[in-house]
Amino acid sequence: MNPEVKDLVLRVHTRIENDKSESQPKGDRTKPLLPKWASEALIIDCETTTEELGQKLNFGFYRKCKLLNGRYVTIEEGIIVADDLEKREGKKAVDSLRRFARTHRADTICGRFAKIRFFFRSDFMEKVFFPAAVLRKAVVVGAHLAFDLSVCSVAYHEHKTENGFSSELAARYKRKENKRYPRLRDVPKNSRTSFLEFSGGTGPYKCGKKFRGRFLDVLTFAFAMRNAHFSLKSACKEWKAPGKLDHKPTGKVTLEEIEYCRGDVAATLRLLNAQRREYETYPISLLSERAISPASLAKSFKERMGLKRPSKFDLPDWIHGIALQAYYGGRSEVRIRGTM
DSSP states (O other), X not given: OOOOOOOOOOOOOOOOTTOGGGOOOXXXXXXXXSOSSOSEEEEEEEEXXXXXXXXXXXXXXXXXXXXXXXEEEEEEEEEEEOTTHHHHHOHHHHHHHHHHHHHSBOOSSSOTXXXXXXXXXXXXXXXXXXXXXXXXXXXXXXXXXXXXXXXXXXXXXXOSSSSOEEEEOSOOBTTBOOTTSOEEEEEESSSSOEEEEEEBOOGGGOBSSSOOOEEEEHHHHXXXXXXXXXXXXXHHHHTTOOOOOOOOOOSSOOHHHHHHXXXXXXXXXXXXXXXXXXXXXXXXXXXXXXXXXXXXXXXHHHHHTTOOOOOOOOOOHHHHHHHHTTOOOOOOOOSSTTOO
16 A cells, blocks of 8 residues: 655745855854953842832942952952932941941952952942943843842933833932943843843943943843743752852841842852853853853854854745745734633
């Protein structure tokens, strides 16, 4: 009995053999101007008030890190205090943070005499954040980084031509924007991921086409590497890094809250180093902060393998018609749910 013969139809990309744009790529198509990993990292985590609308910065911790022997090590640790914390929570809240900085040793490689630095938010931005992130091109790292940077902002401006907004991180000068320092542009990709970059600034802090900052969210990085969403706690477990402390934020300045925030920054650093060890085994040159989805990694692997991307050129309608015959996409739509 002869088997039934049926037509086999495939959805494919057409290619013109003599198209000059179809030259064989040599490894990755793009050669990044920046190194795959920044030589310095600035890790930030912030604690805020707990109201549903208008969460305000209370305080935060930061770590300045240096890439040494294949891992980021802490060279400076400090506390970031909201400019108006004393006005909102009283002098006791600020004093408790000062006391913690004075009585605890910084977790650095500098030795047992290293001290925890203490900055109000405006001073931190001008003396630590912008010099590191712009002048030394350090990568800014965090878990839910877009949120942490947003609560450090003093003003916001909506984009007129695209979704997203720009925020001012530097203190205002005479109630006006201090244009010496760049704005932080935030364009959301989806509910979990945002594209962050610097824009504007003058003099040594000017950011433009050549450099717009480096921002790495370890949870977005985890999604790109595993195609699954993680919390900081579950990501540390996945990469076998010592995790964070168990604590429910209260929105107040307490010793437990201070230790919890400091522990989150330490856990973020451990997770970053664990992710870096794995990422270095990948034979790709994609910058770490640009690995925002599994598709980003897949494209880099394909380019490393020398696979050609489909070229773009004009085709007559009858060829498009033949190609579309191989495509079928079903669609269902519900306008009112839960109603018979």
